[in-house]
Amino acid sequence: MYLKTEYPFFKNGLYMANEIVEGDICQQNSCHHCCLETEMLITKKDIQRIVTKTSISAKEFVTLNDDGNRKLKNKQIDSQLQCFFLDQNGQCSIYEFRPEGCQFYPYIWDLTEHRIFIDDYCLHHNKFQKPWFTLSKRLEDFIFKLFGKL
Ligand code: SF4
Numbered sequence: 001m002y003l004k005t006e007y008p009f010f011k012n013g014l015y016m017a018n019e020i021v022e023g024d025i026c027q028q029n030s031c032h033h034c035c036l037e038t039e040m041l042i043t044k045k046d047i048q049r050i051v052t053k054t055s056i057s058a059k060e061f062v063t064l065n066d067d068g069n070r071k072l073k074n075k076q077i078d079s080q081l082q083c084f085f086l087d088q089n090g091q092c093s094i095y096e097f098r099p100e101g102c103q104f105y106p107y108i109w110d111l112t113e114h115r116i117f118i119d120d121y122c123l124h125h126n127k128f129q130k131p132w133f134t135l136s137k138r139l140e141d142f143i144f145k146l147f148g149k150l
Pocket residue numbers: 001034035038040072083084085086087091092093094095098099102
């Protein structure tokens with residue numbers, strides 16, 4: 001998921017996450033565009049939850065980005081890089097307990113302007129509601145949890 005290769009979380013200095021709202025729009029459109037070449041960051045809590053639910057070792061699905069932050073691993077399928085957890089039907093195999101960042105997408109956070117917006121990398125971005133305060137606060141809290149500061 002995310003801005004070509006450096007997407008889900010960082011996009012030209014912008015911080016992004018997945019949608020924590022409804023996955024209906026993605027499912028109705030059979031879309032997993034944001035799960036390709038993912039750069040989605042994951043928290044220790046995400047990792048613990050996924051390991052507990054799947055019994056898959058963290059080293060199987062976690063790697064580090066250039067900034068030393070933990071992120072989801074991609075796997076190569078034919079000529080395509082895609083999230084370790086994207087199955088052969090284009091579905092997230094851990095949807096119910098996917099990383100918190102994945103849950104927020106396509107809502108992302110602008111670290112410079114301190115505001116939430118909808119990432120236009122998402123093929124269906126115009127179908128999502130405008131960001132609202134509650135979601136904005138949750139994103140802020142999430143980023144604080146991840147980086148310890150805003
Ligand atoms: S964990 Fe699921 S929702 Fe998140 S990038 Fe991977 S396949 Fe997509």
